[in-house]
Amino acid sequence: MSVTKLQIDTELHAAERALEAATERRRTAEHDLWEAVRSSGKPGRKWRRRERVDAARIKLAEAEEALADAEAIVAGLRKQLEHAQERETRLLAITDMLLAREEARRGNGGHALQGNGTSPAAPTPGRRSFLDRFRRH
Numbered sequence: 001m002s003v004t005k006l007q008i009d010t011e012l013h014a015a016e017r018a019l020e021a022a023t024e025r026r027r028t029a030e031h032d033l034w035e036a037v038r039s040s041g042k043p044g045r046k047w048r049r050r051e052r053v054d055a056a057r058i059k060l061a062e063a064e065e066a067l068a069d070a071e072a073i074v075a076g077l078r079k080q081l082e083h084a085q086e087r088e089t090r091l092l093a094i095t096d097m098l099l100a101r102e103e104a105r106r107g108n109g110g111h112a113l114q115g116n117g118t119s120p121a122a123p124t125p126g127r128r129s130f131l132d133r134f135r136r137h
Helices: 003-039 046-109 130-135
Strands: none
Touching: 003 046
């Protein structure tokens, strides 16, 4: 797993925990609103009941906003993780292809004569293989 993929995965787990917390916060705020509305029918000071209901509504709106933000972050990180996995898969396929090509080149170079009785063409000194370029650095 690449460093980028590990970082995204770690961030995704943290965001998912935040999403769970935001969901619970919304659930609690919704419950508090229902309690405020239910208790507002009891006799007492009307302005105070209205104030509790308004405060509970504000709390619920904030919780819903936090939940929406957390959902957006989780969705974005899942998309980033998917792209990172696709990139890693493509890079591994390219690496496998290059390794196979290098092995095939070495296999062909190991034969003394080709099928027509001539020796295989030696690689030109100016052109090195992909892996040879990395070995020298």
